[in-house]
Amino acid sequence: MDYQALAELLFPDSTATREEMEARYPARSLPEGACVTRIGPSPTGFVHLGNLYNAVIAERIAHQSGGVFYLRIEDTDQKREVGGAVETLISAMSYYGVRFDEGATADGESGSYGPYRQRQRREIYHVFAKWLTAQGLAYPCFLTAEEIDAIREKQTAAKENPGIYGPYAETMRSLSIEEIRARMDAGQPWVLRYRGTMQEETIEVTDAIRGTLSMPRNCMDFVLLKSDGIPTYHFAHVVDDHLMRSTHVIRGEEWISSLPMHIELFRALGWEIPVYCHTATLMKLDNGNKRKLSKRLDPELALSYYQQEGITRDAVWELLLTLLNSNYEEWRLSNPETSYFAFPYSFQKMSISGALVDLDKLRDISKDVLSRMTAQDLYDQLLAWCDTYNPDFAALLRRYPERSVAALGVGRTAKKPRKDLETWKQACRFLSFYYDETFTVTDSMDEQCEPETRRTFFRTYLERYDHSDDSTVWFDKVKAITDELGFAVKPKDFKKNPGQYKGSIVHITNMLRIALTGHANAPDIHEVSHVLGEEIVRARLARFTQE
Numbered sequence: 001m002d003y004q005a006l007a008e009l010l011f012p013d014s015t016a017t018r019e020e021m022e023a024r025y026p027a028r029s030l031p032e033g034a035c036v037t038r039i040g041p042s043p044t045g046f047v048h049l050g051n052l053y054n055a056v057i058a059e060r061i062a063h064q065s066g067g068v069f070y071l072r073i074e075d076t077d078q079k080r081e082v083g084g085a086v087e088t089l090i091s092a093m094s095y096y097g098v099r100f101d102e103g104a105t106a107d108g109e110s111g112s113y114g115p116y117r118q119r120q121r122r123e124i125y126h127v128f129a130k131w132l133t134a135q136g137l138a139y140p141c142f143l144t145a146e147e148i149d150a151i152r153e154k155q156t157a158a159k160e161n162p163g164i165y166g167p168y169a170e171t172m173r174s175l176s177i178e179e180i181r182a183r184m185d186a187g188q189p190w191v192l193r194y195r196g197t198m199q200e201e202t203i204e205v206t207d208a209i210r211g212t213l214s215m216p217r218n219c220m221d222f223v224l225l226k227s228d229g230i231p232t233y234h235f236a237h238v239v240d241d242h243l244m245r246s247t248h249v250i251r252g253e254e255w256i257s258s259l260p261m262h263i264e265l266f267r268a269l270g271w272e273i274p275v276y277c278h279t280a281t282l283m284k285l286d287n288g289n290k291r292k293l294s295k296r297l298d299p300e301l302a303l304s305y306y307q308q309e310g311i312t313r314d315a316v317w318e319l320l321l322t323l324l325n326s327n328y329e330e331w332r333l334s335n336p337e338t339s340y341f342a343f344p345y346s347f348q349k350m351s352i353s354g355a356l357v358d359l360d361k362l363r364d365i366s367k368d369v370l371s372r373m374t375a376q377d378l379y380d381q382l383l384a385w386c387d388t389y390n391p392d393f394a395a396l397l398r399r400y401p402e403r404s405v406a407a408l409g410v411g412r413t414a415k416k417p418r419k420d421l422e423t424w425k426q427a428c429r430f431l432s433f434y435y436d437e438t439f440t441v442t443d444s445m446d447e448q449c450e451p452e453t454r455r456t457f458f459r460t461y462l463e464r465y466d467h468s469d470d471s472t473v474w475f476d477k478v479k480a481i482t483d484e485l486g487f488a489v490k491p492k493d494f495k496k497n498p499g500q501y502k503g504s505i506v507h508i509t510n511m512l513r514i515a516l517t518g519h520a521n522a523p524d525i526h527e528v529s530h531v532l533g534e535e536i537v538r539a540r541l542a543r544f545t546q547e
């Protein structure tokens, strides 16, 4: 067979050479040791946590080494694509502060290794497809879907590996150039297949995270170009990561099984193999069993979930770094004030078993993150979140800016600040008692004491209430009333002799909390009263002198 003639027949319009391509995308001039990394998401409209997870690693590896981190849009699967998906992806990444040095942007691209959208790289792939054909390493395959199904059935019955290889590839491999031309003239669709070699060889690949991977060599005649001339992931990955000069390929472990195909292609094309880094799949605990996070079952797989819940980007980053490097938590404890961007990320500390996304842990991280912020920062970020997700609450925050900042500062001056806030969504619920517009009493006072004593308590409290009392004077007054009404000032006295008292000071302060905030479990009464202001305090308490 004249492979050169076959290459011309299949790719008449492809005129550029391999050498021209190499010259157009030369080796990058970067300092020794600088890494070039990328993420290659597919624009399906669903940006998942895994996209950010791999982006965090790739970004760290590139920027820690003084290298380049870029965004490539892997849009070869038109069926899965939805409109606006690239914009959604780019805006999600920018929301999380992922900084690309080059690649696709919302309105185009930047960088000299583009195009960075795979569908715009068709001509580039064809240069190498043509070259492989001319070497006798690729051939057109006209098998129809039905014929491939029939082959698979035969293979299943004979308990053989499914796929087009060896004997199953023979009919198509041995078509003559005349037969190929005739089929093409008749308009029969074809795909371009790689010509696999049936060698019982094992290949070894060193994965930066997993160490040496030993696997059987590829023997499949896998598809390089689909019938529309668009490459498969396998072919596009090899061509792009070579021409864009990636030094490290960071991607999910689901790609390990296709690694032999990629190695085969790199070797066939005579290119240096990048360092592979296969990251652990995101998992969750479900009734005690670890399982893969599922798009259908687990809303937390979508990055939009964290935005909708109002979990800060810092908390999400911290969760991912906790999952990614086993020493992150230790580092955070010894560097509480430092930005996570300063954390020295390393491959050696990466886990290879599934990474467990634990929402309870995320909530704890989120509480810590929020407890480290100033009241003013909390206000600004909460307001920004509410503008999108809770406009009614945003209006309240704007109407009462001073009260809101003061409310966000409650309990934060102590050595160990309170960790009342978990997420922006929860913060709206938590703060709602500070505004008459959203205040409701949800806890009942019935458990605290009987109604007559309750009315007496609130009347006395209001009579003696002086808004300018400091917290010590204020608390002395509360203790005095507690005693006068026959309640134990020390809770342990009540515990010892419950028969002697109507209750303890805990019942008294619970009533105050419920009256002022709606809940028995609330921050410091004196502090809250000062955020609310005298007028609101008196109005809220007055109601219970009657009820």
Ligand code: GLU
Binding pocket: 039, 040, 041, 042, 074, 237, 249, 250, 251, 252
């Ligand atoms: N487009 C692939 C994906 O969405 C990217 C894999 C890679 O990074 O090579 O999983």
